[in-house]
Amino acid sequence: MVCIARPVINLHHAMKLDLRCLHAISSFNRSVVPGENRIVKSLQHRHRQQLQHKRKCLSSRSFSPTRSLGESLHSMETTQEGKMRSFQMVVASTRDLGIGLNGRLPWKLPTDMDFFKTVTSxxxxxxxxxxxxxxxxSWESIPPKFRPLPGRLNVVLTKSPNPPNLGNGVLVCSSLLGALELLATPPYSTSVETVFVIGGGQIYTQAIxxxxxxxxHLTHIDISCECDTFFPMLDKDRFHLWYSSVPMIENGLSFTFRTYIQQDTQCHESDSKDNGFTEKESTIVSRLPKMIRERHEEYQYLQLIQDIVQTGADKGDRTGTGTLSKFGCQMRFNLRSSFPLLTTKRVFWRGVLEELLWFISGSTNAKVLQEKGIHIWDGNASRDYLDSLGLTEREEGDLGPVYGFQWRHFGAKYTNMHADYTGQGFDQLADVIQKLRLKPEDRRIILSAWNPSDLQLMALPPCHMFAQFYVANGELSCQMYQRSCDMGLGVPFNIASYALLTCILAHVCDLKPGDFIHVLGDAHVYKSHVEPLKEQLKNTPRPFPVLKINTTEKDIDKLTAGDFELIGYDPHKKIRMQMAI
Known part of the structure; x- marks a missing residue:
């Protein structure tokens, strides 16, 4: 099957400077003249107001969309946004938002063409x-032998007073608003599933x-090249990232597929569910193409939960609770544009952050976390629990040589949580950082918490026990092996913790975050968690948040919780599950 090039439109056809032009001016002149940004922003604001005014004026007029093949003209009443079809946009752009030059695409990416055809068909x-x-x-830029685009209802916009007959099944409308209103009426309201706006530049500027x-649906092509047509600047407060592919390379070009969904900013106070995700936004997610909707990385976790609950082996366990279990699973999370903090239930972000900084410090004292209101280690640090392990001489709160001790003092003799171990044992974390900085190609960049000689001294042997780090193209990725995986309580925490560790190491080593690969050994659901997890499975994932590290500090031991900012975390409500001890 031959895929056609994406349609584009030439800016030189525009009679007035619109917002798209201003975005282009801003991107090309940003570093040229001091104060230019301020001037451009002022012009952008003025033209945005004009565009909004123009839209209001257009909405009060009548439209006469024309159908081909001699079909009757549709005389439209006053156009209102509430009566129009919803739609999605599909576009490919450079890092400067360029989408075309002289009516053509300045690149050849067959994979992107296949994606375009699949999404829109x-x-x-x-x-x-x-x-x-x-x-x-845009229509005219398509080679005649490929017009109309097969398998789709083609709608062409033209302001010509004498619109041409474009062939069988092609609709001709005088405006975008008129087309969207027409598609909201029978027979199109029931025969058309999804409406896609596919160009060109002026149409995109109106549509956004x-x-x-x-x-x-944006294909981000990581190049800067000459373009005369541009996609409008994306408002990240209004459009949140739903999905981003890993970078791909074709014909020497690196590109990623990204999908952004609109956040209903006007209704968050009156129509919100849980923490702000509205009914409208839930509906938007349901309207995404199935292939896009199911690419949200949280579905890996949800599908694994469902598989374990339905087909997992029924096993006993150390706690006596009983589990359903699978062996040898994997999940993969892209850290380049978002942070994988699960959204189908609220995950205790502050606990994730403080615990990881506690690991990094080398501490084994659970009271340090307790004093910060973090109680995730209380059960394993209690007097009764330590006594049950035969650690009767151990002070309450002393977890023994667990994660942080092994990371920073591997091989040192453990005495108690108060001792100063400076200079004792092998500092694995410092070794990892040194190799990432000086020998990033090394295949021995390893962090291990599994020390068989110390296991009997630990309140809990390490579950997430082994991590390997990998650098390619300036990006840092981490693969972590977890021997024992509590899917309900522990794994959401572990995903976030090692994703955070990867981001921190990338920051201190002047790298960019890449992927986090989570390899699960015994992936189990405690029987006491089955019902709460069934409730969680009913929830639709929401966009992952964005993590920002707001410091230039490169010494990992000097980082504090205040250096980290989580933006846009909007999960479903907390789901309580009892920890099996």
């Missing part, structure tokens, strides 16, 4: 098809301002 209901809306110049823009 596939439907969940086989009796329906999707619609693609494009400007006239509309409140019924559900999502943007």
């Amino acid at each position: 596939n439907t969940c209901d086989s009796s329906k098809r999707n619609a693609v809306i494009m400007g006239r110049v 301002e509309l409140s019924n823009c559900d999502a943007i």
Whole structure:
């Protein structure tokens, strides 16, 4: 099957400078003249107001979308956004938001063309098809033998008073608003599943301002090249990242597929569920193409939970609770654009952060966390629990040579949680950092918490026991092996903890975060967690948050909790599960 090039439109056809032009000016002149940004932002604000005014004026007019093949004209009443079809945009752009030059794409990416065809063609209901809306110049940029785009309802926008007949099944409309209103009426309201706006530049600029823009499927091409047509600047407060692929390389170009969904900023106070994710946003997620919706990385976790609950081996365990278990599983999380803190239930982010900094410090004293309101180690540090292990001489709160001790003092003789172990044992974490900085190609960049000679001294032998780090193309990735995986309580914490460790190490070593690969040995669901997890499985994932490290400090031992900022974490409510001890 031959895939056609994405349609684009030439800026030189525009008679007035619009917001898209201003974004282009901003991106090219940002570093040229001091104060330029301030001037451009002022112009952008003024033209944005003009565009909004123009949209209001247009909405009060009548539209006459014309159908081909001699079909009757549709006389439209006053257009209102509430009566229009929702839509999604599909676009490929450079890092400067360039989308075309002289009516053509300045790159050749067959994989992107396949993605475009698949996203805009596939439907969940086989009796329906999707619609693609494009400007006239975009239509004309498609080679005639590929017009109309097969398997989709093609809608072409033109302001011509005498619109041409474009062939069988092609709709011609005078405006984007008119087209969206037409598609909201029978027969299109029931025969068209999803509407996609596919270009060109002027159409994108109009479309992104509309409140019924559900999502943007953006192929980000990591190049800067000459373009005369641009995609408008994406408002990251309004559009949140739903999915991002790992970088791919084709014809010497690096690119990623990204999907952003609209956040309903106007309704968060009155129509919110739990922490702000609205009914409208839940509906938007449900309207995403199935192949996109299911690419949210949290589904790896949810599908594994479901598989274990339905088909896991029924096993006894140390705690006497009983488990359902699978052996040898894997999950993979992309750390480049978002942070994998699960959203189908609230995960205790402050606990994740403080515990990891506690590990990094080398501490084995659970009271340090208790004093900060972190009680995740209380059960394993209690007097009764330590006595049950035969550690009767151990002070309450002393966990023994657990994670932090092994990371910073591997091989040292452990006495108690108060001793000063400076200079004792092997500092694995410091060794990891040194190798990442000086020998990033090394295949021995290892961090291990598993020390068989110390296991009998530990309140709990390490579950997440072994991590290997890997550097390629300036990106740091981590693969962690976890021998024992409490899927309900522990694993969401562990995902976030090692993702955070990877981000921290990337920061102190002047690298970028890459991937976190989680290898699970005995992945189990405690029987006491089955019902709470079934409730969690009913929840739809939400966009992952973004992690920012707001410091230039490169000494890992000087980082504090205040250096980390989690942006946009909007999970479902907390789901209580009792820890098996």
